[in-house]
Amino acid sequence: MSQLEKAIISMVEVFDEYARKDDKKNQLSSAEMAKLMNKELAGPEFNGKVDQKVIDEALEKLDKNHDGETNFREFSMFLATLARGYYRATKTGKGNKSKSAKPE
Amino acid sequence: MSQLEKAIISMVEVFDEYARKDDKKNQLSSAEMAKLMNKELAGPEFNGKVDQKVIDEALEKLDKNHDGETNFREFSMFLATLARGYYRATKTGKGNKSKSAKPE
Numbered sequence: 001m002s003q004l005e006k007a008i009i010s011m012v013e014v015f016d017e018y019a020r021k022d023d024k025k026n027q028l029s030s031a032e033m034a035k036l037m038n039k040e041l042a043g044p045e046f047n048g049k050v051d052q053k054v055i056d057e058a059l060e061k062l063d064k065n066h067d068g069e070t071n072f073r074e075f076s077m078f079l080a081t082l083a084r085g086y087y088r089a090t091k092t093g094k095g096n097k098s099k100s101a102k103p104e
Numbered sequence: 105m106s107q108l109e110k111a112i113i114s115m116v117e118v119f120d121e122y123a124r125k126d127d128k129k130n131q132l133s134s135a136e137m138a139k140l141m142n143k144e145l146a147g148p149e150f151n152g153k154v155d156q157k158v159i160d161e162a163l164e165k166l167d168k169n170h171d172g173e174t175n176f177r178e179f180s181m182f183l184a185t186l187a188r189g190y191y192r193a194t195k196t197g198k199g200n201k202s203k204s205a206k207p208e
């Protein structure tokens with residue numbers, strides 16, 4: 001399997017692993033989402049590189065309707081946003097290194 | 105590194121690997137995109153499961169402005185669409201097995 005196929009399948013597997021923890025097995029509750037963030041997206045290779053603001057804004061969008069639930073559509077767009085944050089960080093060298101960065 | 109972090113980083117790496125093949129190193133030309141599809145998204149674990157219609161529609165959206173170039177934002181949304189196709193295929197069992205499937 002290619003690296004990209006693995007990536008796509010991982011998106012689904014990780015969502016499923018956390019979403020199934022409670023009764024609504026096709027949605028991430030806010031508690032499940034918090035666990036996922038904490039365990040799956042807290043490493044230095046990723047979290048240390050992406051601007052914290054990008055992550056915060058992506059999380060805010062996720063919870064737009066305040067029902068506390070994230071379906072796979074919302075999750076897939078959340079990951080796309082994070083990927084764009086990572087892309088920008090690696091392309092421009094602008095990451096999370098300094099809190100003084102001021103994006104326009 | 106977690107599975108999900110690897111997935112996000114792979115999205116960027118694969119884009120970069122193909123986009124850099126010509127002068128416009130931050131864009132996938134249609135030729136580069138075709139190569140990428142052919143080499144990275146043609147395996148049976150992925151392509152064999154996702155409804156071909158989903159892939160075709162995602163590709164059509166990608167080339168909406170007909171400039172033949174795909175930037176990382178567009179590519180990230182393309183992958184999110186494919187992930188949703190894969191999610192649906194695994195959840196509902198509706199995949200690419202039969203050409204007679206009629207999604208509503």
